[in-house]
């Protein structure tokens with residue numbers, strides 16, 4: 567029912583959801599003027615016409631509208647009015663995951679961490695991308711966008727269709743310009759980017775602390791340095807790109823968790839994101 571990723575477009579667009587039922591066409595039927603005798607098909611056709619109008623009206627007004635792909639197969643999967651996506655960006659260790667966990671408790675958001683989705687995919691015993699993902703994560707590089715966008719798309723579609731969820735915090739994504747452009751072209755335009763500003767030495771300290779218990783292959787000094795570099799060279803241009811469009815709120819994360827959270831809540835309120 568929904569789009570898949572397909573080689574023909576690099577990123578796959580494919581199957582759809584309920585296509586709006588087209589108004590039944592009275593193939594060749596004529597409506598006669600009152601002077602003429604009505605055809606024996608007149609009343610059945612009138613009934614069909616009324617039914618078609620009714621179904622179309624219902625589809626247009628139904629609250630459970632299908633993703634946009636059902637209407638325009640060349641546009642993004644979802645209409646802007648179907649779902650709200652907020653990107654959460656910031657350097658490694660800036661506190662994205664910590665703040666997202668607090669936000670989901672008070673807002674009706676689904677938290678999707680791109681890093682967590684990649685690690686879960688990597689951990690699947692028969693994943694064809696397992697070793698590729700492991701390599702990219704250890705080296706602090708950005709996994710090819712097709713893999714990450716597909717994982718995100720599947721998670722969003724599942725939450726939307728099964729749980730009727732429409733608000734998503736996408737944590738740690740997009741980290742590269744190609745991802746930003748593809749996601750908005752193929753899935754949905756984001757409403758906002760929440761960006762955590764944080765000095766590098768603070769992030770380094772936090773990550774080394776986290777590394778004592780996280781078990782993550784990239785929470786070590788060598789990988790952390792590579793991640794910082796990737797963040798500056800590859801991910802910051804994404805923040806700048808959205809910022810130039812007035813779609814970023816910046817929050818200083820070098821404060822206690824609760825204070826950072828209060829600032830996020832105020833920044834969201836200013837942008838009309840409410841609980």
Ligand SMILES: Nc1ncnc2c1ncn2[C@@H]1O[C@H](COP(=O)(O)OP(=O)(O)O)[C@@H](O)[C@H]1O
Pocket residue numbers: 656657658659660661662663664665772773775776819820821822823824826
């Ligand atoms: N405001 C904060 N002050 C102190 N430590 C924090 C703060 N926010 C997060 N942390 C800690 O820093 C580490 C990294 O935070 P995390 O949310 O995992 O960052 P990210 O998701 O950006 O990598 C975690 O161990 C977390 O407990």
Ligand SMILES: O=c1ccn([C@@H]2O[C@H](COP(=O)(O)OP(=O)(O)O)[C@@H](O)[C@H]2O)c(=O)[nH]1
Pocket residue numbers: 656657658659662679680681682684702703704706707708709710714737738739740741784793
């Ligand atoms: O869109 C993404 C998000 C994450 N990653 C990889 O996953 C790692 C960990 O990302 P995560 O957001 O989990 O952690 P952070 O680095 O922000 O602490 C990154 O360094 C990348 O190698 C990626 O390739 N693409």
